[in-house]
Amino acid sequence: MTRTPDQDSFRYPLVWRLLDGLNTAADVLWPRKMARFTGWLLLAPALLLVGILVISLVQIAESSLHVLDRSTFMPGEDYTLANYATIADSATYARVLWRSLLGAALTVVFTLLLALPYSYVMVRTTSALTRKALLIVLFLPFFIGQVVRAYGILIVMGRSGAVNDILGLVGIEPLRLLFNFPAVVFGLVQYMLPFAVLMLAPALTAIPREIEAAANSLGANWIRTFRHIVIPMAKPGLVGAGLVVGTLSLTDFAMPAMLGGGSQDFIANAIYDQFFRTADQGLGSALALILVALGSVIVGVIIAFFGAGTLGMGGKK
Template sequence: MSQENDTKTFRYPLRWRIMDALEAALDVLWPRRLSPYSGWALIMPALLLVGILVLGLFQIAESSLHVLDRSTFMPAEEYTLANYEMVADSATYWRVLWRSLLGAGLTVFFTLLLALPYSYIMVRTPSAAVRKALLVALFLPFFIGQVVRAYGILIVLGTSGAVNDVLGLFGVEPVRLLFNFPAVVFGLVQYMLPFAVLMLAPALTAIPRETETAASSLGANWVRTFWHVVIPMAKPGLVGAGLVVGTLSLTDFAMPAMLGGGSQDFIANAIYDQFFRTADQGLGAALALLLVALGSILVGIVIAVFGAGTLGMGGKK
C-alpha cells in the first residue's frame, strides 16, 4: 500500500523532462545511424578553427611575397623574396630576434625557478588555509588584464614608485628601473608565473608522497630528495610549463612595448610596426612567418629531445 502511495506522489523532476526533450531533439538532428561519426562531429569546431588558422597562414605567406610599392603605397603585383632578403640583411631585425630569444629564455628560467617551489608548497602543505591563500594569490592575476598589470609595474618601478621609495629610506638615490631589458623580463616573469604554476601543480600532485618518504628513510635530506626525486619525476610538468612560457614570451607584445619604452622591442612589436605604422604588410607578413617558423622549430626541438609523450605527462615515446 505504501509503495502505491509513493508511486502516486512521485513527481517527474523538471530537469529529467528537459534532458528527455534534449535527447529527443538530438535523435532528430543526429539519428542513431550516424553514431559512428559522433567523434568527428565533436571535433568539427576544433577542425574549423585549425582550418581558419591554416588559411590565414597561407594568406600571410602570399602577402609576404609582395613588396610595398612606395609610389602607390600598395603591394606590388609581382612575386619576390625581397622581404625575406631585407630581414636577412638587416642588423636591426637580427638584434630584435636575438633579444626575443634571450628574453624568452630568461623568462622560462626565472619563471620555473619561482613556480616550482610555489607549486610544491601549494600541493604539499597540510594546511588548508595556506593552500587556499596560495590558490587565491595564483588566480587573482587572471582577473586583471595584461595591460593593467603592466601599468601596475610602471607605477611600482617608476622613479617615484614604491621600490625607489624603499631605497630612499636607506639613502639610495632614485634608480632607473624601467624602459630597459631587465624590466621587460621582470614583467614577463610576473605575467607567466600563474601559467607555469598551473602546469606544474598536476605533475607534482602525481608524485606519491611515499616516494619522498622512502628517500628520507634511506638517509636523503630534504634538499637531496627534492633534487634527485621530485625534480626528475616532475620533468613532464617542467617541460610543458617551459614550452608554454617560452612560446608565450617569444610572441608577447604588451610587456616589451610598455616596459621597454620602445627600445626593447620583440618580434611581435616589429610585426605591429610594419602592419600598422609603416603599412608595409609584405614585410610584416615575412616577420610573422619568421616568428611562426621560430616557434615551430623550438617546439620541434623540445619534442625531439624529451619526446612527444612528455607533453602529455607521460614518458618519452
C-alpha cells in the same frame, strides 16, 4: 505504458525530463548508425578554428611575397623574396630576433625557478588556509590583465615609485628600473608565473608523498630528495610549463611595448610597427611567418627531444 492513479501523482524532477528531451532530440539529429563519426563531430569546432588559422597563414605567406610599392603605397604585383632579404640583411631585425629569443629563454628559466617551489608548497601544504592564500595571491594579478599590470609595474618601479622610495630609505639614489631589458623580463616573469604554477601543480600532485618518504628513509635529505626524485618526476610538468611560458613570451607584445619603452622591441612589436605604422604589409607578413616558423621549430625540437609523453598526453612511455 498504462498509468495507474498512483503513478499519476508522481512526477520525475524537471532536470530529468529536460535531459530525456535532449536525449530524444540527439537521437533524431544524430542517429545511432552515425556513432562512428561522433569523434569527427566533436573535433569539428577545433578543425574549423584551425582551418581559419591555416587560411590566414596562407594569406600572410602570399602577402609576404610582395614588396611595398613606395610610390603608390600598395603591395607590388610581382612575387619576390625581397622582404626576407631585407630582414636577413638588417642588423636591427637580427637584434630584435635575438632579444626575443633571449627574453623568452630567460623568462622560462626565472619563471620555472619561482613556480616550482611555489607550486610544491601549494600542493604539499597540509593547511587548507595556506593553500587558499597561495591560490588567491596567484590569481589576483591573473584577473587584472596584462596591460593594467604593466601600468602597475610602471608606477611602482618608476623614478618616484614605491621601489625607489624604499631604496631611498637605505640611502640609494633613485635608479632607472624601467625601459630596459631586465624590466621587460621582470614583467614577463610576473605575467607568466600563474600559468607555470598551474601547469606544475598537477605534475607535482601526481608524485605520491610515500615516494618522498621512501627517499628520506633511504638516506636522502630534502634537498637530495628534491633533486633526485621530485624534479625528475615533475619533468612532464616542467617541460609543458616551459613550452607554454616560452611561446607566450616569445610572441608577447604588451610587456616589451610598455616596459621596454620602444627601445626593447620583441618580434611582435616589429610586426605591429610594419602593419600599423609604416603600413608595409609585406614586410610585416614576412616577420610574422618567421616568428611562426621559429616558435614551431623550437616546440618541435623540444617535443622530439622529451617525447610527447612529457606533456602528459600519452605517447612513448
